[in-house]
Amino acid sequence: MTPLPQAAVARMPVYLRVLSQLAAAGASRVSSAQLADSSGVSADVLRRDLSGLGHLGQRGVGYPVEVLRQAISQALGLNQDQSVVLVGAGHLGTALAGYTGFAERGLRICAVVDADPALAGTACGPLSVQPLDDLTTVVEDSGARLAILAVPAAAAQKVADLLVRAGVQGILNFAAVEVSVPPGVSVRAVDLSAELQLLAFRNGTAG
Numbered sequence: 592m593t594p595l596p597q598a599a600v601a602r603m604p605v606y607l608r609v610l611s612q613l614a615a616a617g618a619s620r621v622s623s624a625q626l627a628d629s630s631g632v633s634a635d636v637l638r639r640d641l642s643g644l645g646h647l648g649q650r651g652v653g654y655p656v657e658v659l660r661q662a663i664s665q666a667l668g669l670n671q672d673q674s675v676v677l678v679g680a681g682h683l684g685t686a687l688a689g690y691t692g693f694a695e696r697g698l699r700i701c702a703v704v705d706a707d708p709a710l711a712g713t714a715c716g717p718l719s720v721q722p723l724d725d726l727t728t729v730v731e732d733s734g735a736r737l738a739i740l741a742v743p744a745a746a747a748q749k750v751a752d753l754l755v756r757a758g759v760q761g762i763l764n765f766a767a768v769e770v771s772v773p774p775g776v777s778v779r780a781v782d783l784s785a786e787l788q789l790l791a792f793r794n795g796t797a798g
């Protein structure tokens with residue numbers, strides 16, 4: 592099967608979330624119109640995206656919810672749990688470590704690392720904080736290929752470098768600074784302030 596286009600991959604988690612909600616509500620089939628509507632895309636875009644997964648839908652009958660959910664999970668590599676190392680056990684890190692919703696999406700925070708010696712060995716969600724000196728071993732031993740950066744901006748690049756050297760290939764960066772990574776490693780930045788500013792602008796509430 593040809594690889595999915597990047598734009599389609601970016602929309603897959605949204606389809607997956609809607610399908611999970613439908614499955615939880617007991618639905619066994621969904622029409623492309625309904626799935627498209629709930630996902631905020633056009634039916635054409637949805638059909639094109641899902642055609643990359645094989646022939647799963649039937650005209651007039653729709654898609655089988657569970658089969659489609661499995662196919663998307665497999666395409667995203669989520670049918671086997673993805674281990675994620677979390678760096679930074681502060682306010683944000685603690686909230687993320689305690690979030691139970693990751694597991695439902697095939698993601699598992701397997702370790703929490705922090706530079707503050709006072710935090711080493713303390714609880715962060717269900718995990719115990721490990722010292723920064725152990726970061727390389729933690730990544731190597733867990734086999735984690737994903738990491739979350741929840742450290743101050745000033746520390747982000749240094750931690751990203753350590754993570755990449757240890758084998759991490761994807762970083763979700765919450766720090767308000769751009770981090771550079773070598774080719775083959777991906778970074779996605781989360782900036783809630785920017786999202787809120789965008790909403791304020793769109794709603795005309797800015798100024």
Ligand SMILES: NC(=O)c1ccc[n+]([C@@H]2O[C@H](COP(=O)([O-])OP(=O)(O)OC[C@H]3O[C@@H](n4cnc5c(N)ncnc54)[C@H](O)[C@@H]3O)[C@@H](O)[C@H]2O)c1
Pocket residue numbers: 678679680681682683684704705706707710723740741742743744746749750764765766767781782783784
């Ligand atoms: N993107 C967003 O929308 C968003 C929202 C909230 C916070 N943030 C950012 O997330 C980061 C964390 O925020 P917070 O409120 O949890 O801060 P915090 O100060 O509560 O926690 C930061 C933690 O990082 C640890 N740390 C510092 N240097 C480190 C290093 N080199 N290696 C490992 N750990 C290190 C500290 O010991 C501390 O426990 C900050 O950069 C903040 O600006 C972003």
